[in-house]
Amino acid sequence: MQEFVVLQSEKVKVPLFGLGTSHAGGYSHDAVVHALRECDYHLIDTARRYGNEEKLRVALQESGVPREEVFLTTKLWPTDYGFQSTRRACIAAMNRLGVDYLDMYLMHWPECLSSVDDPSRVREDTWRALESLRDDGLVRVVGVSNFLEHHLEEMLDYASHPPSINQIEFHPYQNPIKLRKFCKEHGIQIMGFCPLAKGKILNDPVLREIASRVGKSPAQVSIRWSLQQGVITIPKSVRKERILENSQVWDWELNEKDMDALNGLDRDYHAVNRSVIQAKIDTALPDGYKLNTKLNMG
Ligand SMILES: NC(=O)c1ccc[n+]([C@@H]2O[C@H](COP(=O)([O-])OP(=O)(O)OC[C@H]3O[C@@H](n4cnc5c(N)ncnc54)[C@H](OP(=O)(O)O)[C@@H]3O)[C@@H](O)[C@H]2O)c1
Numbered sequence: 001m002q003e004f005v006v007l008q009s010e011k012v013k014v015p016l017f018g019l020g021t022s023h024a025g026g027y028s029h030d031a032v033v034h035a036l037r038e039c040d041y042h043l044i045d046t047a048r049r050y051g052n053e054e055k056l057r058v059a060l061q062e063s064g065v066p067r068e069e070v071f072l073t074t075k076l077w078p079t080d081y082g083f084q085s086t087r088r089a090c091i092a093a094m095n096r097l098g099v100d101y102l103d104m105y106l107m108h109w110p111e112c113l114s115s116v117d118d119p120s121r122v123r124e125d126t127w128r129a130l131e132s133l134r135d136d137g138l139v140r141v142v143g144v145s146n147f148l149e150h151h152l153e154e155m156l157d158y159a160s161h162p163p164s165i166n167q168i169e170f171h172p173y174q175n176p177i178k179l180r181k182f183c184k185e186h187g188i189q190i191m192g193f194c195p196l197a198k199g200k201i202l203n204d205p206v207l208r209e210i211a212s213r214v215g216k217s218p219a220q221v222s223i224r225w226s227l228q229q230g231v232i233t234i235p236k237s238v239r240k241e242r243i244l245e246n247s248q249v250w251d252w253e254l255n256e257k258d259m260d261a262l263n264g265l266d267r268d269y270h271a272v273n274r275s276v277i278q279a280k281i282d283t284a285l286p287d288g289y290k291l292n293t294k295l296n297m298g
Pocket residue numbers: 019020021022023025045046108145146167168192193194195196197198199202217219220234235236237238239242243245246272295297
Protein backbone atom coordinates (compact mmCIF):
# COMPACT_ATOMS: atom_id res chain seq x y z
CA MET A 1 0.00 0.00 0.00
CA GLN A 2 1.49 3.33 -1.14
CA GLU A 3 2.89 5.64 1.56
CA PHE A 4 3.20 9.43 1.47
CA VAL A 5 5.40 12.22 2.83
CA VAL A 6 4.08 15.66 3.69
CA LEU A 7 6.39 18.47 2.58
CA GLN A 8 7.35 21.00 5.22
CA SER A 9 6.97 24.10 3.04
CA GLU A 10 3.84 23.55 1.00
CA LYS A 11 2.20 20.93 3.24
CA VAL A 12 1.52 18.89 0.11
CA LYS A 13 1.24 15.09 0.38
CA VAL A 14 3.63 13.36 -2.03
CA PRO A 15 3.67 9.60 -2.79
CA LEU A 16 6.90 8.06 -1.50
CA PHE A 17 7.19 5.88 -4.59
CA GLY A 18 6.74 6.48 -8.31
CA LEU A 19 7.80 5.70 -11.84
CA GLY A 20 10.89 7.17 -13.52
CA THR A 21 10.62 7.67 -17.25
CA SER A 22 14.00 8.93 -18.43
CA HIS A 23 14.81 8.37 -22.05
CA ALA A 24 17.79 5.98 -22.02
CA GLY A 25 16.54 2.55 -23.09
CA GLY A 26 13.36 3.85 -24.67
CA TYR A 27 9.79 4.55 -23.63
CA SER A 28 6.95 2.09 -23.31
CA HIS A 29 3.40 3.34 -23.46
CA ASP A 30 2.03 -0.01 -22.26
CA ALA A 31 4.38 -0.05 -19.27
CA VAL A 32 3.21 3.39 -18.09
CA VAL A 33 -0.46 2.47 -18.48
CA HIS A 34 0.21 -0.80 -16.63
CA ALA A 35 1.93 1.06 -13.77
CA LEU A 36 -0.98 3.47 -13.36
CA ARG A 37 -3.81 0.99 -13.81
CA GLU A 38 -2.51 -2.21 -12.27
CA CYS A 39 0.42 -1.49 -9.97
CA ASP A 40 -0.64 1.36 -7.68
CA TYR A 41 1.86 3.94 -9.04
CA HIS A 42 0.64 7.44 -8.20
CA LEU A 43 3.72 9.48 -9.08
CA ILE A 44 5.32 9.92 -12.50
CA ASP A 45 8.69 11.62 -12.94
CA THR A 46 9.55 13.15 -16.28
CA ALA A 47 11.42 16.16 -17.69
CA ARG A 48 11.37 18.29 -20.81
CA ARG A 49 14.75 16.71 -21.61
CA TYR A 50 13.34 13.17 -21.73
CA GLY A 51 11.20 14.11 -24.75
CA ASN A 52 8.28 11.98 -23.56
CA GLU A 53 5.85 14.47 -22.01
CA GLU A 54 3.51 14.21 -25.02
CA LYS A 55 3.67 10.42 -24.90
CA LEU A 56 2.83 10.53 -21.19
CA ARG A 57 -0.20 12.67 -21.96
CA VAL A 58 -1.56 9.82 -24.11
CA ALA A 59 -0.72 7.21 -21.46
CA LEU A 60 -2.33 9.28 -18.68
CA GLN A 61 -5.49 9.67 -20.74
CA GLU A 62 -5.61 6.00 -21.67
CA SER A 63 -5.06 4.85 -18.09
CA GLY A 64 -8.34 6.46 -17.08
CA VAL A 65 -6.83 7.34 -13.69
CA PRO A 66 -8.26 10.67 -12.50
CA ARG A 67 -5.83 13.59 -12.78
CA GLU A 68 -5.82 14.23 -9.02
CA GLU A 69 -4.65 10.66 -8.35
CA VAL A 70 -1.41 11.06 -10.31
CA PHE A 71 1.34 13.23 -8.86
CA LEU A 72 3.01 14.61 -11.98
CA THR A 73 6.60 15.83 -11.74
CA THR A 74 8.50 17.43 -14.58
CA LYS A 75 11.68 19.48 -14.87
CA LEU A 76 12.87 22.68 -16.40
CA TRP A 77 15.96 22.36 -18.61
CA PRO A 78 18.71 24.98 -18.03
CA THR A 79 18.33 26.46 -21.53
CA ASP A 80 14.92 27.70 -20.29
CA TYR A 81 16.29 29.37 -17.14
CA GLY A 82 15.39 33.04 -16.60
CA PHE A 83 12.17 34.65 -15.35
CA GLN A 84 10.03 34.92 -18.49
CA SER A 85 11.43 31.83 -20.18
CA THR A 86 10.72 29.67 -17.10
CA ARG A 87 7.09 30.71 -17.19
CA ARG A 88 6.83 29.99 -20.89
CA ALA A 89 8.55 26.61 -20.43
CA CYS A 90 6.14 25.65 -17.63
CA ILE A 91 3.10 26.43 -19.76
CA ALA A 92 4.62 24.52 -22.70
CA ALA A 93 5.24 21.50 -20.42
CA MET A 94 1.65 21.59 -19.15
CA ASN A 95 0.42 21.70 -22.76
CA ARG A 96 2.57 18.73 -23.73
CA LEU A 97 1.32 16.79 -20.70
CA GLY A 98 -2.28 17.89 -21.31
CA VAL A 99 -2.81 19.22 -17.78
CA ASP A 100 -3.75 22.57 -16.30
CA TYR A 101 -1.43 22.31 -13.31
CA LEU A 102 1.77 20.46 -12.41
CA ASP A 103 2.19 18.75 -9.07
CA MET A 104 5.93 19.37 -9.02
CA TYR A 105 8.29 21.44 -11.15
CA LEU A 106 12.05 21.20 -10.60
CA MET A 107 15.13 23.03 -11.88
CA HIS A 108 16.86 20.05 -13.52
CA TRP A 109 20.47 21.14 -12.81
CA PRO A 110 22.12 24.07 -11.03
CA GLU A 111 24.37 24.58 -14.07
CA CYS A 112 23.36 27.25 -16.60
CA LEU A 113 24.42 27.79 -20.21
CA SER A 114 28.14 28.69 -20.22
CA SER A 115 27.32 31.78 -22.24
CA VAL A 116 25.51 33.20 -19.20
CA ASP A 117 27.51 35.99 -17.46
CA ASP A 118 26.06 35.58 -13.99
CA PRO A 119 24.71 32.04 -13.29
CA SER A 120 23.75 32.95 -9.70
CA ARG A 121 21.52 35.74 -11.02
CA VAL A 122 19.95 33.40 -13.58
CA ARG A 123 19.24 30.78 -10.89
CA GLU A 124 17.67 33.48 -8.72
CA ASP A 125 15.43 34.77 -11.56
CA THR A 126 14.45 31.19 -12.34
CA TRP A 127 13.60 30.43 -8.74
CA ARG A 128 11.50 33.60 -8.45
CA ALA A 129 9.60 32.49 -11.58
CA LEU A 130 8.98 29.08 -10.01
CA GLU A 131 7.69 30.69 -6.83
CA SER A 132 5.37 32.90 -8.86
CA LEU A 133 4.07 29.86 -10.78
CA ARG A 134 3.33 28.21 -7.45
CA ASP A 135 1.68 31.35 -6.08
CA ASP A 136 -0.49 31.49 -9.22
CA GLY A 137 -1.63 27.90 -8.67
CA LEU A 138 -0.01 26.49 -11.83
CA VAL A 139 2.43 24.35 -9.83
CA ARG A 140 1.78 22.81 -6.42
CA VAL A 141 5.40 22.16 -5.36
CA VAL A 142 8.61 23.77 -6.62
CA GLY A 143 12.05 22.37 -6.10
CA VAL A 144 15.44 21.59 -7.53
CA SER A 145 17.47 18.65 -8.72
CA ASN A 146 21.19 17.88 -8.50
CA PHE A 147 21.81 20.86 -6.21
CA LEU A 148 24.81 20.58 -3.86
CA GLU A 149 25.12 22.31 -0.48
CA HIS A 150 26.65 25.48 -1.94
CA HIS A 151 23.88 25.83 -4.54
CA LEU A 152 21.25 25.41 -1.82
CA GLU A 153 23.04 27.88 0.46
CA GLU A 154 22.99 30.44 -2.33
CA MET A 155 19.22 29.94 -2.70
CA LEU A 156 18.54 30.39 1.00
CA ASP A 157 19.55 34.06 0.59
CA TYR A 158 16.68 34.89 -1.74
CA ALA A 159 14.12 32.06 -1.66
CA SER A 160 10.95 32.87 0.28
CA HIS A 161 11.47 29.42 1.78
CA PRO A 162 13.94 26.63 0.95
CA PRO A 163 13.02 24.45 -2.03
CA SER A 164 10.71 21.65 -0.91
CA ILE A 165 12.53 18.98 -2.86
CA ASN A 166 16.04 18.20 -4.00
CA GLN A 167 16.01 15.30 -6.48
CA ILE A 168 19.44 13.67 -6.34
CA GLU A 169 21.12 10.40 -7.24
CA PHE A 170 20.51 7.98 -4.37
CA HIS A 171 21.20 4.24 -4.06
CA PRO A 172 23.42 2.07 -1.85
CA TYR A 173 26.53 3.01 -3.89
CA GLN A 174 25.67 6.74 -3.72
CA ASN A 175 24.54 7.90 -0.29
CA PRO A 176 25.49 11.58 0.15
CA ILE A 177 25.22 11.78 3.94
CA LYS A 178 26.41 15.42 4.30
CA LEU A 179 24.03 16.70 1.63
CA ARG A 180 21.16 14.75 3.16
CA LYS A 181 21.94 16.20 6.59
CA PHE A 182 22.00 19.73 5.14
CA CYS A 183 18.65 19.11 3.42
CA LYS A 184 17.10 17.69 6.58
CA GLU A 185 18.21 20.72 8.61
CA HIS A 186 16.49 23.01 6.09
CA GLY A 187 13.32 20.96 5.63
CA ILE A 188 14.25 19.91 2.08
CA GLN A 189 12.85 16.48 1.16
CA ILE A 190 15.14 14.17 -0.80
CA MET A 191 13.76 12.50 -3.91
CA GLY A 192 16.18 9.79 -5.05
CA PHE A 193 16.85 9.05 -8.69
CA CYS A 194 18.62 5.98 -10.13
CA PRO A 195 17.58 3.81 -7.14
CA LEU A 196 19.06 0.83 -9.02
CA ALA A 197 22.13 2.79 -10.16
CA LYS A 198 20.79 2.12 -13.67
CA GLY A 199 21.13 -1.61 -12.92
CA LYS A 200 24.77 -1.39 -11.84
CA ILE A 201 24.18 -2.48 -8.24
CA LEU A 202 21.97 -5.45 -8.96
CA ASN A 203 24.85 -7.94 -8.97
CA ASP A 204 26.37 -6.68 -5.73
CA PRO A 205 27.06 -9.74 -3.51
CA VAL A 206 25.85 -8.08 -0.29
CA LEU A 207 22.64 -6.92 -1.95
CA ARG A 208 22.12 -10.34 -3.54
CA GLU A 209 22.69 -12.19 -0.28
CA ILE A 210 20.12 -10.04 1.55
CA ALA A 211 17.67 -10.38 -1.35
CA SER A 212 17.89 -14.14 -1.43
CA ARG A 213 17.58 -14.40 2.36
CA VAL A 214 14.47 -12.20 2.56
CA GLY A 215 12.96 -13.73 -0.58
CA LYS A 216 12.93 -10.51 -2.63
CA SER A 217 14.78 -9.38 -5.75
CA PRO A 218 17.91 -7.19 -5.52
CA ALA A 219 15.90 -4.36 -7.14
CA GLN A 220 13.19 -4.62 -4.48
CA VAL A 221 15.75 -4.59 -1.66
CA SER A 222 17.46 -1.53 -3.11
CA ILE A 223 14.15 0.31 -3.47
CA ARG A 224 13.07 -0.71 0.03
CA TRP A 225 16.39 0.59 1.44
CA SER A 226 15.55 4.05 0.01
CA LEU A 227 11.93 4.01 1.17
CA GLN A 228 12.84 2.99 4.71
CA GLN A 229 14.92 6.15 4.96
CA GLY A 230 11.97 8.32 3.89
CA VAL A 231 13.47 9.07 0.48
CA ILE A 232 11.00 9.41 -2.41
CA THR A 233 12.02 6.75 -4.92
CA ILE A 234 11.39 6.57 -8.68
CA PRO A 235 12.76 3.41 -10.34
CA LYS A 236 12.33 3.24 -14.09
CA SER A 237 11.50 0.26 -16.22
CA VAL A 238 9.91 -0.20 -19.62
CA ARG A 239 9.03 -3.81 -18.80
CA LYS A 240 5.64 -4.64 -17.29
CA GLU A 241 6.91 -7.46 -15.08
CA ARG A 242 9.63 -5.23 -13.57
CA ILE A 243 7.18 -2.36 -13.08
CA LEU A 244 5.11 -4.71 -10.93
CA GLU A 245 8.16 -6.20 -9.17
CA ASN A 246 9.52 -2.74 -8.29
CA SER A 247 6.18 -1.74 -6.74
CA GLN A 248 5.98 -4.72 -4.39
CA VAL A 249 7.91 -3.04 -1.61
CA TRP A 250 5.34 -2.30 1.07
CA ASP A 251 4.28 -5.31 3.12
CA TRP A 252 7.77 -6.22 4.37
CA GLU A 253 10.82 -4.44 5.73
CA LEU A 254 14.58 -4.74 6.05
CA ASN A 255 15.94 -5.24 9.55
CA GLU A 256 18.49 -2.89 11.09
CA LYS A 257 21.40 -5.21 10.38
CA ASP A 258 20.57 -5.41 6.68
CA MET A 259 20.04 -1.64 6.50
CA ASP A 260 23.48 -1.18 8.08
CA ALA A 261 25.05 -3.62 5.62
CA LEU A 262 23.50 -1.71 2.70
CA ASN A 263 24.61 1.62 4.21
CA GLY A 264 28.12 0.20 4.19
CA LEU A 265 28.11 -0.18 0.39
CA ASP A 266 28.49 3.56 -0.33
CA ARG A 267 31.46 4.24 -2.62
CA ASP A 268 30.47 7.60 -4.10
CA TYR A 269 29.64 5.89 -7.40
CA HIS A 270 27.62 8.02 -9.81
CA ALA A 271 25.44 6.37 -12.45
CA VAL A 272 24.93 9.86 -13.89
CA ASN A 273 28.20 11.51 -14.92
CA ARG A 274 28.01 15.07 -13.64
CA SER A 275 31.16 16.14 -15.45
CA VAL A 276 29.47 15.94 -18.87
CA ILE A 277 26.34 17.88 -17.92
CA GLN A 278 27.74 21.30 -18.78
CA ALA A 279 28.60 20.11 -22.30
CA LYS A 280 25.11 18.59 -22.63
CA ILE A 281 23.51 21.87 -21.61
CA ASP A 282 25.66 23.81 -24.08
CA THR A 283 25.07 21.41 -26.98
CA ALA A 284 21.80 21.88 -28.82
CA LEU A 285 20.69 18.24 -28.63
CA PRO A 286 16.98 17.65 -29.21
CA ASP A 287 14.83 16.61 -26.24
CA GLY A 288 14.48 12.84 -26.10
CA TYR A 289 17.61 12.32 -28.18
CA LYS A 290 18.35 9.10 -26.28
CA LEU A 291 14.94 7.50 -26.70
CA ASN A 292 16.26 5.00 -29.22
CA THR A 293 19.54 4.16 -27.47
CA LYS A 294 19.95 0.91 -25.58
CA LEU A 295 21.35 1.07 -22.09
CA ASN A 296 24.39 -1.13 -21.47
CA MET A 297 23.49 -2.89 -18.25
CA GLY A 298 27.08 -4.15 -17.90
N1 LIG B 1 17.03 14.57 -11.99
C1 LIG B 1 17.93 13.96 -12.73
O1 LIG B 1 18.94 14.54 -13.15
C2 LIG B 1 17.72 12.51 -13.05
C3 LIG B 1 18.79 11.76 -13.54
C4 LIG B 1 18.58 10.40 -13.82
C5 LIG B 1 17.32 9.84 -13.59
N2 LIG B 1 16.29 10.61 -13.13
C6 LIG B 1 14.94 10.03 -12.90
O2 LIG B 1 15.07 8.86 -12.09
C7 LIG B 1 14.49 7.75 -12.76
C8 LIG B 1 15.19 6.47 -12.41
O3 LIG B 1 16.56 6.52 -12.79
P1 LIG B 1 17.16 5.69 -14.02
O4 LIG B 1 16.04 5.35 -14.95
O5 LIG B 1 18.26 6.47 -14.57
O6 LIG B 1 17.79 4.41 -13.34
P2 LIG B 1 17.25 3.23 -12.37
O7 LIG B 1 15.80 3.37 -12.08
O8 LIG B 1 18.23 3.13 -11.28
O9 LIG B 1 17.50 1.96 -13.29
C9 LIG B 1 16.79 1.76 -14.46
C10 LIG B 1 17.45 0.59 -15.19
O10 LIG B 1 17.28 -0.60 -14.42
C11 LIG B 1 16.53 -1.57 -15.17
N3 LIG B 1 15.57 -2.16 -14.24
C12 LIG B 1 14.45 -1.61 -13.73
N4 LIG B 1 13.83 -2.44 -12.87
C13 LIG B 1 14.58 -3.56 -12.83
C14 LIG B 1 14.45 -4.77 -12.12
N5 LIG B 1 13.43 -5.00 -11.30
N6 LIG B 1 15.41 -5.74 -12.32
C15 LIG B 1 16.45 -5.52 -13.16
N7 LIG B 1 16.62 -4.36 -13.85
C16 LIG B 1 15.69 -3.39 -13.68
C17 LIG B 1 15.87 -0.79 -16.28
O11 LIG B 1 15.78 -1.57 -17.46
P3 LIG B 1 14.35 -1.82 -18.20
O12 LIG B 1 13.73 -0.48 -18.46
O13 LIG B 1 14.75 -2.55 -19.43
O14 LIG B 1 13.57 -2.66 -17.23
C18 LIG B 1 16.84 0.37 -16.53
O15 LIG B 1 17.86 -0.06 -17.40
C19 LIG B 1 14.62 8.14 -14.25
O16 LIG B 1 13.83 7.35 -15.08
C20 LIG B 1 14.25 9.60 -14.18
O17 LIG B 1 12.85 9.75 -14.10
C21 LIG B 1 16.48 11.92 -12.83
